[in-house]
Amino acid sequence: MEVAKMANQSIKVYPVGNGDTSLISLSGNQHMMIDCKIDNDAPTNKDKFDVKKDLVANLPKDSEGRHHLDVFILTHPDNDHCAGFKDTFFCDDPANYDKDAKERNAIIIDELWFSNTLFDRFTDPLSDAAKNFKKEAKRRKDLFKNSPEKAKLPGNRIILIDFKDECKDDGFESIIVEPGTSTNIFNKVEKTDFSLFIHGPFKTPTDDSQPRNETSVIMQLRFGSANDEMAALAFFAGDADYNRFQRLLDERDDESIQWDLLLAPHHCSWTYFNMTPYEDFPEPQDSAIEFLQRQRGAGMIVASSKEIIDDDDNPPHYAAKQEYIGQIDEDDFYSTGDDPLTPLVFEAGNNGFSKKDYIAKANLVSAVSGVTEKAKTYG
Known part of the structure; x- marks a missing residue:
């Protein structure tokens, strides 16, 4: 039987040094961004890729000619996951979009996703970028509480990744996606070929939790085909350390922690493998290796980091890279730091992901050149 071709869906990981900025392109010309580290000086700095450009x-325009992004998800409020947020996106009611916003091509986020837990349990001082994000999130929450009809409009929508039984505001339960569940509704559109399984943050921290990174939103991205709703699986976990992955192994079903493409946590830091410094204990925890072995066949790992060299930096950590490539083919490990002027593009297919060449386009969605997909060895 002939297998139906999947809609063009892809993951683009931008080269931003040690930081995360990923654009997920879905069917129906929908787009989702997970985290951002966008430098304002990129347009005039030949050594930096201009993410906003x-x-x-690539992003579509609304009926008034304003660029818009369907969904933005913040995994946690470290500066290298939200830098440039206010300068890139429009942080106000779209009704107030003015000449200045138009001149700077401010992008409207139709639906903002984040977790109250990120800020409730994140005890470190917030960067200016994180404060800007929190202010915009509060604006949308206040609007949902006080002007619910206006809060339904694109540019004002919000989704909370939290627990309904801990919700302090009446009515907010309707916009909550709970960790431990999946959803296929994004920007009011019900998808038949894409869903997210939200794993974290976990409801309660453990004794070994880090105050900065234990709240990271952890998620499995499920790209579907006509025959398989989990044809290609990607895993994003912010800066989660190996303790969070131990909890995934202990508390989640096997299907929800499988992956074909993994964004290496914390920019290829050693903390994924062990919280004890490498110099003191250069052995990975069993849970870190066990999770990596949940890859389905030929797995791909992407480090969103500066160039990985054999030095004392962490992140990225050279020994961490060696541990990763010990679990996959070395050619299937990618780092944005290898070419800091070119994004990495991975297209979802019927058999996982395939690496594609990035081709810049002035006004069209980025084209990708054909590469044979890797065959799965499962299912």
């Missing part, structure tokens, strides 16, 4: 070239 690429976004403006």
Whole structure:
């Protein structure tokens, strides 16, 4: 029987040094961004990739000619996951979109996703970028509470990744996606070929939790085909350390922690493998290796980091890279630091992901050149 071709869906990981900025392109010309580290000086700095220019070239416009992003998800409020948020996106009611916003190509986020837990349990001082994000999130929460009809409009929508039985505001339960569940509704559109399984943050921290990173939103991205709703699986976990992955192994079913493509946590830091410094204990925890072995066949791992060299930096950590490539083919490990002027693009297919060449387009969605997909060895 002939297998139906999947809609063009992809993951683009931007080269931003040690930081995360990923654009997920879905069917129906929908787009989702997970985290951002966007430098304002990129347009005039020949050594940096201009993320915002690429976004403006790829994102669709609304009926008023304003670029818009369907969904933005913040995994946690470290500066290297939200830098440039206010300068890139429009942080106000779209009704107030003015000449200045138009001139700077401010992008409207139709639906903002984040977790109250990120800020309730994140005890470190917030960067200016994190404060800007929190202010915009509060604006949308206040609007949902006080002007619910206006809060339904694109540019004002919000989804909370939290627990309904801990919700302090009446009515907010309707916009909560709970960790431990999946959803296929994004920006009011019910998808038949994409869903998210939200794993974290976990409801309660453990004694070994880090105050900065234990609240990271952890998620499995499920790209589907006509025959398989989990044809290609990607895993994003912010800066989660190996303790969070131990909890995944202990508390989640096997299907929800499988992966074909993994964004290496914390920019290829050693903390994924062990919280004890490498110099003191250069052995990975069993849970870190066990999770990596949940890859389905030929797995791909991506480090969103500066160039990985054999030095004392952490992140990225050279020994961490060696542990990763010990679990996959070395050619299937990618780092954005290898070419800091070119995004990495992975297209979802019927058999996992395939690496594609990035081709910049002025006004069209980035084209990708054909590469044979890797065959799965499962299912």
